[in-house]
Amino acid sequence: MDLLRHLRFFVSVADEGHFGKAAAALQMTQPPLSQGLRRLEQHLEVELIHRTSQGAMLTEAGRQLLPRARLLVDDADRLLAESRRIAQLSGSVRFAATTALPDRLVAACVTALRVDGAEVSTTLRPTVDLVAEVRAGVCDVAVIEHPALVDGVEAGPVVKLPRWLVVPGRHRTTTAERPTFPMLAGLRFAHPPRSANPPAFDSVRDLLRERGLDAEPLAAADDRAVLAAVAAGSSFGLTATPPTPTPGVAWMTLAPQSVALRVRVVRRADAETQADALDRVLYRERLR
Structure with a gap:
């Protein structure tokens, strides 16, 4: 605790x-x-x-x-x-991001924070840990997954980023004319554990159930673990990493508005400038 x-x-x-x-x-x-x-x-x-x-x-x-x-x-x-005081004197920024954020966006955020040659330290953690670290002052600004409990920190607007469904390469949905979520029955849902961010976990499980799929969850800490589980042929998952040739894995666009990755910036009270820079990065990547 x-x-x-x-x-x-x-x-x-x-x-x-x-x-x-x-x-x-x-x-x-x-x-x-x-x-x-x-x-x-x-x-x-x-x-x-x-x-x-x-x-x-x-x-x-x-x-x-x-x-x-x-x-x-x-x-x-x-x-x-x-x-x-020491951080301001040294011109450093302590930045963190949810493990759900794709590598390219993490790099874009770090670049945006390097204003006037500021040194940026970066960590990737589950959303629950990020909020606690910003609240405690260990971190200046962070990109977290929404929804999440954000009491005690300043929180910016929610931005929707593209996210894709990844399935085993030879799964029947890859050749279906009109693939649906119920067609994924029998596969486990590879996703970060509920403890990483209970509100977001519950939200995506509810979405799948509303679409007619009640899949057994499989804990996968990050995109690498998700893709490994999918390549093993027993699971499907969601990723914000754009389609990339990957053995045993197929990318699908299914209900893009519903499965979009929702993120927002949280910050310490005196890190408004850094948060604005990150908001601009996320806004450019928003789901159209």
């Missing part, structure tokens, strides 16, 4: 004495705040807050642990402020 984030929840509720006011102070909604505080209590194995009709009251354990929690949160804020 993101311990620092959940300690912020605890400190804010203790300061405000009310879940609604604490959520407003943190610029988030109340349900995830309440759920996060319960996860913290479970992690620490103590009850920190009494929930009452009048508001929130510290328990005895909460009173004892609050000073230490406040110290950790304040120290983290000072650390982040100092790291941002």
Whole structure:
């Protein structure tokens, strides 16, 4: 769990004495705040807050642990402020992208961030990790998959990028005059695991079911794993990598608007310039 984030929840509720006011102070909604505080209590194995009709009251354990929690949160804020100062002085940008973003677009994003010779460090991670890293200040700006929970970070507009269906090279859909999703029955759906981004995973599974296909999922961390599973003949998948001659794999265009990859830029509050540069890159690549 993101311990620092959940300690912020605890400190804010203790300061405000009310879940609604604490959520407003943190610029988030109340349900995830309440759920996060319960996860913290479970992690620490103590009850920190009494929930009452009048508001929130510290328990005895909460009173004892609050000073230490406040110290950790304040120290983290000072650390982040100092790291941002150093980054600005060195002209560096900490960029990250979802593993669903094709290599060519990752390179285009890095190029766009190299304004005035800035040094760009790049990492590729699942969306859940990216949001947590931007929120914690470890990363300045990131391209994530949508939908995703983005509380605690600044988020830009959603952009739809082309995505293709990939199937085994000799699958019957490759020769069908009008291929349909139900024709993929019997194949597993190779896709990043649900833990990488639960909202996006559920969204694409719901889409397939609406189209008449309830395929068993197969965890595939990135495009390489997806293509390997498809080439093995037992799976199909989705990729934002344009059609490329690949042994054992066939690219298909099927319901392009529905299966499009939806992405957006998330950033720290002071990384607006970098986010604008990435928005321009994604806008040029949007699905027409």
